[in-house]
Amino acid sequence: xxxxxxxxxxxxxxxxxxxxxxxxxxxxxxxxxxxxxxxxxxxxxxxxxxxxxxxxxxxxxxxxxxxxxxxxxxxxxxxxxxxxxxxxxxxxxxxxxxxxxxxxxxxxxxxxxxxxxxxxxxxxxxxxxxxxxxxxxxxxxxxxxxxxxxxxxxxxxxxxxxxxxxxxxxxxxxxxxxxxxxxxxxxxxxxxxxxxxxxxxxxxxxxxxxxxxxxxxxxxxxxxxxxxxxxxxxxxxxxxxxxxxxxxxxxxxxxxxxxxxxxxxxxxxxxxxxxxxxxxxxxxxxxxxxxxxxxxxxxxxxxxxxxxxxxxxxxxxxxxxxxxxxxxxxxxxxxxxxxxxxxxxxxxxxxxxxxxxxxxxxxxxxxxxxxxxxxxxxxxxxxxxxxxxxxxxxxxxxxxxxxxxxxxxxxxxxxxxxxxxxxxxxxxxxxxxxxxxxxxxxxxxxxxxxxxxxxxxxxxxxxxxxxxxxxxxxxxxxxxxxxxxxxxxxxxxxxxxxxxxxxxxxxxxxxxxxxxxxxxxxxxxxxxxxxxxxxxxxxxxxxxxxxxxxxxxxxxxxxxxxxxxxxxxxxxxxxxxxxxxxxxxxxxxx
Amino acid sequence: xxxxxxxxxxxxxxxxxxxxxxxxxxxxxxxxxxxxxxxxxxxxxxxxxxxxxxxxxxxxxxxxxxxxxxxxxxxxxxxxxxxxxxxxxxxxxxxxxxxxxxxxxxxxxxxxxxxxxxxxxxxxxxxxxxxxxxxxxxxxxxxxxxxxxxxxxxxxxxxxxxxxxxxxxxxxxxxxxxxxxxxxxxxxxxxxxxxxxxxxxxxxxxxxxxxxxxxxxxxxxxxxxxxxxxxxxxxxxxxxxxxxxxxxxxxxxxxxxxxxxxxxxxxxxxxxxxxxxxxxxxxxxxxxxxxxxxxxxxxxxxxxxxxxxxxxxxxxxxxxxxxxxxxxxxxxxxxxxxxxxxxxxxxxxxxxxxxxxxx
Numbered sequence: 037x038x039x040x041x042x043x044x045x046x047x048x049x050x051x052x053x054x055x056x057x058x059x060x061x062x063x064x065x066x067x068x069x070x071x072x073x074x075x076x077x078x079x080x081x082x083x084x085x086x087x088x089x090x091x092x093x094x095x096x097x098x099x100x101x102x103x104x105x106x107x108x109x110x111x112x113x114x115x116x117x118x119x120x121x122x123x124x125x126x127x128x129x130x131x132x133x134x135x136x137x138x139x140x141x142x143x144x145x146x147x148x149x150x151x152x153x154x155x156x157x158x159x160x161x162x163x164x165x166x167x168x169x170x171x172x173x174x175x176x177x178x179x180x181x182x183x184x185x186x187x188x189x190x191x192x193x194x195x196x197x198x199x200x201x202x203x204x205x206x207x208x209x210x211x212x213x214x215x216x217x218x219x220x221x222x223x224x225x226x227x228x229x230x231x232x233x234x235x236x237x238x239x240x241x242x243x244x245x246x247x248x249x250x251x252x253x254x255x256x257x258x259x260x261x262x263x264x265x266x267x268x269x270x271x272x273x274x275x276x277x278x279x280x281x282x283x284x285x286x287x288x289x290x291x292x293x294x295x296x297x298x299x300x301x302x303x304x305x306x307x308x309x310x311x312x313x314x315x316x317x318x319x320x321x322x323x324x325x326x327x328x329x330x331x332x333x334x335x336x337x338x339x340x341x342x343x344x345x346x347x348x349x350x351x352x353x354x355x356x357x358x359x360x361x362x363x364x365x366x367x368x369x370x371x372x373x374x375x376x377x378x379x380x381x382x383x384x385x386x387x388x389x390x391x392x393x394x395x396x397x398x399x400x401x402x403x404x405x406x407x408x409x410x411x412x413x414x415x416x417x418x419x420x421x422x423x424x425x426x427x428x429x430x431x432x433x434x435x436x437x438x439x440x441x442x443x444x445x446x447x448x449x450x451x452x453x454x455x456x457x458x459x460x461x462x463x464x465x466x467x468x469x470x471x472x473x474x475x476x477x478x479x480x481x482x483x484x485x486x487x488x489x490x491x492x493x494x495x496x497x498x499x500x501x502x503x504x505x506x507x508x509x510x511x512x513x514x515x516x517x518x519x520x521x522x523x524x525x526x527x528x529x530x531x532x533x534x535x536x537x538x539x540x541x542x543x544x545x546x547x548x549x550x551x552x553x554x555x556x557x558x559x560x561x562x563x564x565x566x567x568x569x570x571x572x573x574x575x576x577x578x579x580x581x582x583x584x585x586x587x588x589x590x591x592x593x594x595x596x597x598x599x600x601x602x603x604x605x606x607x608x609x610x611x612x613x614x615x616x617x618x619x620x621x622x623x624x625x626x
Numbered sequence: 627x628x629x630x631x632x633x634x635x636x637x638x639x640x641x642x643x644x645x646x647x648x649x650x651x652x653x654x655x656x657x658x659x660x661x662x663x664x665x666x667x668x669x670x671x672x673x674x675x676x677x678x679x680x681x682x683x684x685x686x687x688x689x690x691x692x693x694x695x696x697x698x699x700x701x702x703x704x705x706x707x708x709x710x711x712x713x714x715x716x717x718x719x720x721x722x723x724x725x726x727x728x729x730x731x732x733x734x735x736x737x738x739x740x741x742x743x744x745x746x747x748x749x750x751x752x753x754x755x756x757x758x759x760x761x762x763x764x765x766x767x768x769x770x771x772x773x774x775x776x777x778x779x780x781x782x783x784x785x786x787x788x789x790x791x792x793x794x795x796x797x798x799x800x801x802x803x804x805x806x807x808x809x810x811x812x813x814x815x816x817x818x819x820x821x822x823x824x825x826x827x828x829x830x831x832x833x834x835x836x837x838x839x840x841x842x843x844x845x846x847x848x849x850x851x852x853x854x855x856x857x858x859x860x861x862x863x864x865x866x867x868x869x870x871x872x873x874x875x876x877x878x879x880x881x882x883x884x885x886x887x888x889x890x891x892x893x894x895x896x897x898x899x900x901x902x903x904x905x906x907x908x909x910x911x912x913x914x915x916x917x918x919x920x921x922x923x924x925x926x927x928x929x930x931x932x933x934x935x936x937x938x939x940x941x942x943x944x945x946x947x948x949x950x951x952x953x954x955x956x957x958x959x960x961x962x963x964x965x966x967x968x969x970x971x972x973x974x975x976x977x978x979x980x981x982x983x984x985x
Contacts, residue, residue, distance in 0.1 A: 231708075
């Protein structure tokens with residue numbers, strides 16, 4: 037048997053080396069290797085070296101755990117990140133659920149109310165909360181004015197302020213991450229559970245919820261990792277007690293120049309992020325991150341699954357009883373509107389703080405008062421006549437434009453390569469292009485700073501463009517990959533049979549058809565760079581600052597109405613580009 | 627013990643003037659329908675004819691705009707879907723992907739609060755019924771299309787609902803498998819005696835499965851009756867055209883002075899029978915291909931050129947052009963002599979083989 041099988045086997049034809057599609061990813065791979073993998077690895081290496089002798093040492097790590105102050109920062113960081121994740125999921129889940137059940141065209145509109153806060157600069161959002169929560173802020177003034185409060189509440193520079201800012205910053209991310217999984221759940225499954233005798237509450241817990249779990253978990257993963265590396269919100273809204281790991285890293289690098297210790301802190305952050313990713317992959321599979329319906333691991337058999345089903349059974353029983361009771365007390369009409377009402381409140385929470393900033397940009401007052409005592413364009417005049425602000429604005433536009441072009445080109449070729457390739461390396465390369473989204477920005481930024489210091493790229497526009505491209509690449513890559521997913525490759529075959537070579541097919545058939553995806557990628561990359569702060573803090577030195585860096589410096593030093601005027605401009609630029617990108621993305625899918 | 631007469635004659639399902647509209651768009655005009663216990667009724671019609679809307683209102687997934695609905699004589703119009711004692715087999719099965727085959731089938735029993743021992747027993751029985759006992763622990767995605775369909779059927783039959791609704795359940799299967807599953811569904815129906823309402827747009831499926839067919843068109847019932855009746859005695863040109871192959875001659879009624887009535891069509895004057903026909907009324911005459919003979923043999927004759935000869939295995943079909951843009955299909959059984967392409971031939975049929983319908 038075996039011998040015949042072997043003798044009949046066709047010997048493979050001698051294979052000529054072919055320029056396979058995967059080569060198109062080569063520029064991106066090289067770029068990420070030099071400006072992402074190497075700097076991060078180098079930073080990790082630094083953390084194990086003795087600064088003077090270069091010998092291997094664990095001293096820097098020991099110092100973190102031995103020094104009470106540092107260890108406390110570590111615990112606070114985990115605590116804030118975990119709480120942020122918890123609340124973002126709790127607040128975000130019903131909102132995503134509601135959005136997922138809307139008819140498609142209405143969802144397209146309502147989702148903008150999440151997209152706009154998602155892309156709004158963290159600086160603008162934090163600035164908004166300072167105005168809302170401050171001692172003389174909106175809430176305290178309303179409270180005092182109406183006599184509800186006898187003395188102003190302390191809402192800022194404590195854990196409450198940080199949590200409000202963090203949850204506000206992270207809920208859009210959570211919603212947008214779990215939404216694709218939820219919209220992918222077949223509506224007929226809940227209908228089926230109804231025809232089989234399940235009350236709506238039971239149908240939700242026994243059918244919908246378990247199917248939405250991979251999405252919720254993906255949202256938890258991304259919120260946790262992003263929160264770990266956060267510094268803008270705790271720095272502006274928190275007090276000394278809420279210092280987080282990223283702030284500590286910034287101090288170590290900028291003020292103390294202790295690279296090795298900063299490396300050790302970054303390594304801890306990165307390890308936590310990667311371990312969380314690994315755990316997620318073990319339970320759900322990383323593919324659910326891209327919104328694909330869970331199959332494979334989520335349906336695993338075993339103790340965990342049995343336990344999960346038992347918990348859901350219990351939840352289903354309880355909530356079915358509760359909702360039956362609630363329906364009886366409140367009436368069916370009221371209980372069905374509760375969710376819509378809740379979502380209206382959430383949209384208000386997400387949108388309103390930013391909208392408070394807009395009128396303040398036009399205030400006539402010297403102070404950040406709300407509502408403004410009068411209106412004028414004084415602060416815009418200050419903004420546009422300040423050389424520093426104007427130069428920063430121009431630089432931000434220039435850097436963002438260059439970043440968008442580079443990221444779209446590199447990401448476009450990489451997406452093309454992966455869409456056409458069946459190589460076993462595909463999954464790994466895909467993961468690499470998404471990795472800058474997973475690795476905390478502060479880790480990338482510090483790693484790049486170290487590299488740029490050696491290459492002489494600190495305080496140069498080139499350095500900024502490179503750094504921003506690393507961060508923007510995943511967004512551009514995903515935007516183009518999404519369009520290519522629905523692209524009909526037979527059109528390229530048709531072009532080939534009609535006499536087009538590969539380049540011609542790409543130029544005259546593929547590119548025109550995925551144009552909207554390319555433009556969306558360009559715009560997302562532009563926005564990413566335009567309000568990027570982390571890399572800018574380190575790389576844009578001296579007078580050569582970007583707009584977010586200049587805002588950050590001002591905010592740390594002294595809050596003033598010019599910031600509101602700048603915020604208005606940033607908000608309008610980003611929102612306009614976002615709406616354009618969304619419009620294009622949608623028209624390409626229609 | 628004698629059942630009360632009104633209960634004995636009670637239909638399983640009574641649809642009393644049920645209607646649905648979405649704003650100005652009418653999905654179903656007021657409809658009356660009675661389904662007897664144990665009956666297999668098919669809702670047949672093209673897409674947009676209102677058959678799925680009717681099914682969804684019976685299931686409770688869609689609320690009617692007007693009308694009422696009775697199951698076993700109880701008014702169930704306002705009953706929410708999960709409290710209605712109905713089963714629905716979805717077009718794409720709607721199996722829960724996170725539950726195993728056995729858990730899927732056990733789901734309705736669990737919702738009804740059965741003990742786990744009872745659930746286990748009944749699930750095993752249901753799996754036995756659809757011959758899937760060996761796949762109880764699998765997940766739906768690990769099954770073939772036909773197996774998924776059987777699980778969906780078992781999940782529906784296992785709790786013995788008062789009425790089982792099936793929404794084009796075989797639509798996603800290929801032709802061979804579809805025909806096989808038709809037999810299985812018919813077999814299940816015979817074994818369980820369930821009342822089944824089946825939606826399809828496939829007329830062959832409807833003819834093969836149903837006790838009665840409810841033919842729907844333009845959001846209303848066009849004709850209702852046993853398959854052979856609908857086939858042999860269509861009441862409208864639509865019914866004749868939708869089920870089987872029909873030759874339809876449209877024209878105007880001419881009542882002769884001698885009492886003989888004719889239909890003036892593009893293919894000539896055709897003799898028709900019928901009382902109370904208004905002169906000049908627009909009517910249509912339906913003649914099935916198997917009732918048309920080659921050659922002259924009766925009062926009704928048409929002439930035309932053979933435009934196409936289609937070989938179909940068990941028979942050969944001739945397409946004869948009897949007037950401009952009007953072709954008649956004729957069935958010729960194997961062994962009979964065939965005319966040549968382009969030949970001018972005479973076709974005829976017995977008057978009783980033709981059915982007069984409204985156009």
